[in-house]
Amino acid sequence: MEQIYLEYTFKVTPAIPGTEILIAELGYAGFESFVEQEQGVIAYIQKQDWNPEILKDIVILKNPDFKISNSFTEIKQQNWNQEWERNFRPIVVDEICTVRAPFHEVPNTKYDIIIEPKMSFGTGHHETTHMMIQFILKNDFKGKTVLDMGSGTGVLAILAEKQGAVSVDAIDVDNWCYLNALENVERNECHNIEVFEGDASLLSGKRYDVIIANINRNILLEDIPVYANCLNEQGMLYLSGFYKDDIPKIQERCEEFSLKFIENLEKNLWVAVKFIN
Template identity: 70%
Template sequence: MSNTIYLGYYFKVKPLHPAVEILIAELGYAGFESFVENEDGVTAYIQKSEWNKGVLDDIHILNSDEFEITYTFEDIEQTNWNAEWEKNFNPIIVDDLCSVRAPFHDKPDTKYDIIIEPKMSFGTGHHETTYMMIQHILKNNFTNKSVLDMGCGTGVLAILAEIKGAKPIEAIDYDNWCYLNSLENVERNKSKHITVLEGDASLLINKSYDIIIANINRNILLQDMKTYASCLNENGMLFLSGFYYEDIPIIRAECEKHLLKFEEKLERNNWVSLKFLN
C-alpha cells in the first residue's frame, strides 16, 4: 500500500509580488495547508483526502491578466519531504528574540532557539499564523501556566511555551505525521513537560488549562470554540490563528457567545491572530 498522502503543487509566478501572497491566501481557503516560497513562486501541499479534481477552480488569480502563473503537481512520498525541506528551508527569527531552525543550521544569537525538522507537518514559523502565535507567546507570561497547543503541527509552539516556563503542556494533532513529528521535535529540544497526543477536541473532556493555543482553521475553531471555552481556567488566555482578516467578525462573535473577551489582534499579510481572555 502506498504511503503517499500529500500532493505537491509547484507554481511558477510572474511577477512574484503581490501575486504569491494572493495565491497563498486563495490556496489556503481551498484546503492547502503548507507553503514554501522560492525564487520562482511557491510550492503548496494538500492532503490527498482533501483533494478533488476541481480544487483549483476557485483560485481566481490563476485566471488573472495581471500575472502569469503556471503549475505542475505530483504525489509526495513521505520519504521525499526531507530533501524538499533541506532545499527550501531557511531559519527564521521572530522579533529578534526567537529563532526557529533546522538541525543543519548554525545557532543564531537569540534568547530562544528552537530546532525542528517538520517533514510534512505544518508549523515551521514561516507561515504567518505560526509566526504571529510565536509573537503572542513571546509577549505573554507563560511561567508555571498549564498550556494546550491544539493542532500542534511540528510542536514548535508547545516547545516555545515550555521554554517560556509553562508546565504542564499538552500538544494535540489529529494528523499522524504531525503527532510523530511533534514527538521527535519535543525530544530534539529536550522538552520535559510536553505530552503529545494524537486526536481532536474529543480528548479535552474534563480537562482544563490556563492557556490554550489553537492555530488550525476557521471552521475547526468555530466547531470547537465551546469546548475551548469550557476548558479555559478563570483568567485564562486563548490565542487563535489560522484564518483571515475577513473572518474576524464570525470568530469574535463565537468567542463572545462563550463569554470570552477580546484582548488583542495581530495581522500579517491578511492573516490574523487574536487573543481572548476568560
C-alpha cells in the same frame, strides 16, 4: 502505511499579495504545508484529502487581477526532506527566539528551537506561526497549563514550555504531524509536553490556562465552543491561521461564549488574535 502527497506548484503574478491570498484559500481547501517562493508557492495536500475539483472554489484563480498557473505531481512523504533542506533557513523572531534545523549554526538568542519539519506545518516561516511565536514571547506562560491545538511540528508547544509552562498538550489530527512533534519535543529536551493524535474530541474534561490554535478559519469557528469550555477563568485564547477579513466572524463567534477580544497582530494580511475568558 506510507502517506502519499500531491505537490502543487503555483506561479503567481503579481506575487504580492497574490501568494498570501492563495495560501489562505488553499489552507481552507485542505492543503496543509506551504513553501513560499519568489514567484509563488509550492503547496502540499495528502492524496486521501484530494479530489479532482479541489481548486474549483479557489476564488483568486478566477480573479482577472492575478495571473496564476499551476502544475502538480505525486510524491512520497520522505521526499520532503530534500525539499525543506533546500528552502528552510533559520528565522529569528523579535531577536529573542531562533527556529532552525539541526544542521544550522547555533544562534545567540535567548531561545533556540531545533525543528526538523519534514511534512509538518510550522517552521516559523509562515506568518501565522511567526505571529503566534510573538504572542508567546510577549505574554506570561510561567506556571501555566497550555493546549497547542493543531500543533504541527510542535514548535509552539516547545516555546510555551521554554517560556515556563508547567504542562502542555500538543494535539494534531495528522499522524505525520503527531510523529514529527514527538521527535521535535525530544530533540529540544522538553519534559512537560504530551503529544496526542486527534481533534477537539480529545478535550472533554480538560482545563487550560492558555489555548493556542493555529489551524484554519472553518475549524476554528467549529471548535471555539470547545475551547471556551476548556479555558480556566481569566484564561487566554490565541487564534491564528486565517485572513484579516475573517476577524469579524472569529470575534463574533468568540463573543457568543463570553470570550473578550484583546488585540491582534497582522503580518502580510494574515492575523493572530488574543481573547480572554
